[in-house]
Amino acid sequence: ETGVTQSPTHLIKTRGQQVTLRCSSQSGHNTVSWYQQALGQGPQFIFQYYREEENGRGNFPPRFSGLQFPNYSSELNVNALELDDSALYLCASSLGQGARRDYGYTFGSGTRLTVV
Amino acid sequence: AQSVTQLGSHVSVSEGALVLLRCNYSSSVPPYLFWYVQYPNQGLQLLLKYTTGATLVKGINGFEAEFKKSETSFHLTKPSAHMSDAAEYFCAVSKSTGFQKLVFGTGTRLLVSP
Numbered sequence: 001e002t003g004v005t006q007s008p009t010h011l012i013k014t015r016g017q018q019v020t021l022r023c024s025s026q027s028g029h030n031t032v033s034w035y036q037q038a039l040g041q042g043p044q045f046i047f048q049y050y051r052e053e054e055n056g057r058g059n060f061p062p063r064f065s066g067l068q069f070p071n072y073s074s075e076l077n078v079n080a081l082e083l084d085d086s087a088l089y090l091c092a093s094s095l096g097q098g099a100r101r102d103y104g105y106t107f108g109s110g111t112r113l114t115v116v
Numbered sequence: 117a118q119s120v121t122q123l124g125s126h127v128s129v130s131e132g133a134l135v136l137l138r139c140n141y142s143s144s145v146p147p148y149l150f151w152y153v154q155y156p157n158q159g160l161q162l163l164l165k166y167t168t169g170a171t172l173v174k175g176i177n178g179f180e181a182e183f184k185k186s187e188t189s190f191h192l193t194k195p196s197a198h199m200s201d202a203a204e205y206f207c208a209v210s211k212s213t214g215f216q217k218l219v220f221g222t223g224t225r226l227l228v229s230p
Binding site: 040055108109 | 120157158159162208218219220221223
C-alpha cells in the first residue's frame, strides 16, 4: 500500500509567477484535500476534491485552484504568487463518502514553496 | 464554526517523564478529534483519532488521548517520554456530519532532554 506522494519537495518562485504542485493519493483513497502550513502555524484547509469535483473550500482566494484526475491524483495551482504564499503545502487523501468512509487522513510530506 | 486551542507552544520534559499535551476544542456539532505528529521537514502522521465509541483512544508509539465532552478537551498523554518523541504535535477537529475538513491548532513543540 503506497502512501501519499507530493512533488516537487522544494520550489522557489518569483512574485507574480504561477505554480503547480502535484499529489498522488494513497491507493484506494478517493478524496484529496490540500492544506497550507505557514511557518510556525498549523495547517489551514484550502479545498477538497471528491470524484474530480471541488466539494469544499476554505478561506482562500480564487487564484488558488485545483484539479483531481480519474486516478485520484491531484494538482494545486496558484496564480499571481504573493510573498505570503510561501509555506509548506500538504496534500491529504482519505476514503471519503459512503459506507466505507474513513476519517484517517493520510498526509504527504509536502512541498515547500518559497516566493521571492 | 470549529476551532482548536493548544495550550503551550512548547513543552519540555525529561526522558522517561510523563508527556501531557493539552487540546481544547470548540464545535457546534459532535466532533471528531485527531492528534497528528510532524517531524522536521516531514508531513503529518496520524497518532490517534476519536470518532465514536470508547472515549479513551490508544494510538501509535504509546500515546493515548481521552475525549472529555464536559471539558471540551482531548489531551494527549504518554507515560514515559523517549528522545524520539521530540517533534511538533497538532490537535485537529472535524465535524461528525456533513462536509468534513480538519481544523488544526497552532501546534505544540515537544522537547525531550536526556
